[in-house]
Every structure is written in structure tokens, then in C-alpha cells.
Amino acid sequence: xxxxxxxxxxxxxxxxxxxxxxxxxxxxxxxxxxxxxxxxxxxxxxxxxxxxxxxxxxxxxxxxxxxxxxxxxxxxxxxxxxxxxxxxxxxxxxxxxxxxxxxxxxxxxxxxxxxxxxxxxxxxxx
Numbered sequence: 001x002x003x004x005x006x007x008x009x010x011x012x013x014x015x016x017x018x019x020x021x022x023x024x025x026x027x028x029x030x031x032x033x034x035x036x037x038x039x040x041x042x043x044x045x046x047x048x049x050x051x052x053x054x055x056x057x058x059x060x061x062x063x064x065x066x067x068x069x070x071x072x073x074x075x076x077x078x079x080x081x082x083x084x085x086x087x088x089x090x091x092x093x094x095x096x097x098x099x100x101x102x103x104x105x106x107x108x109x110x111x112x113x114x115x116x117x118x119x120x121x122x123x124x125x126x
Contacts, residue, residue: 007120
């Protein structure tokens with residue numbers, strides 16, 4: 001099970017750090033991705049960190065402002081969000097896909113997935 005936390009309401013230019021914490025399994029061989037949904041907008045994969053080499057991916061809309069990292073000791077992946085914009089408002093979810101032998105950059109199927117959990121809400125006001 002993955003649990004997202006850390007969302008909140010901030011003003012433009014503010015920062016938040018989201019957490020994706022796993023229970024019941026170890027994240028160290030899992031790629032983790034962050035996906036956001038906003039009303040009236042297409043969902044977006046905003047960032048991923050790969051499983052075996054910690055290669056990172058960022059969408060063009062967040063590149064340079066967001067940073068993804070993992071702390072295997074805490075079984076948690078973080079998404080540090082800085083210089084937030086109203087366009088970053090949305091419900092943020094994390095997903096995992098693991099492999100012991102193959103590098104997975106982003107969990108597959110995030111863009112078409114419909115069975116997301118609770119997520120964590122980020123609201124950025126102008």
C-alpha cells in the first residue's frame with residue numbers, strides 16, 4: 001500500500017514536500033511516479049524516479065521546480081515542489097512498479113489508471 005501525504009494550500013511561489021510511503025513492501029526495487037489530476041484538465045505524470053539507478057524524470061511543466069528523491073531507510077519517496085504556480089493545483093497520487101533486474105523509469109499505465117487512492121491535495125492560490 002502506498003500513502004501520499006504533505007499536500008496543503010500555499011500561495012504562488014511557495015513550497016511543499018509530498019511524501020509517498022510504502023507499507024507492506026520495500027520501495028528500494030520499485031520505480032515511483034507522481035501523477036496529478038485537476039478538474040477539467042488532463043491528468044499528468046509529473047515526476048518519476050527509477051528503481052535500480054534512481055534516474056529521474058520530470059514533465060516540462062515542473063522541470064526545474066520539482067525534485068524527486070527517495071529515502072529507502074524510511075521507505076519513502078519525496079517530491080519537493082518549489083516556486084509553485086496555480087497551475088500546479090491538483091490531487092497528487094503516487095504509483096509503484098518494481099523489478100529486481102530491469103530498470104523501470106516510470107510505472108506503466110499511470111496516464112490511464114482509474115483506481116487511484118486518496119492522494120494528497122495541493123492548492124496554489126495566486
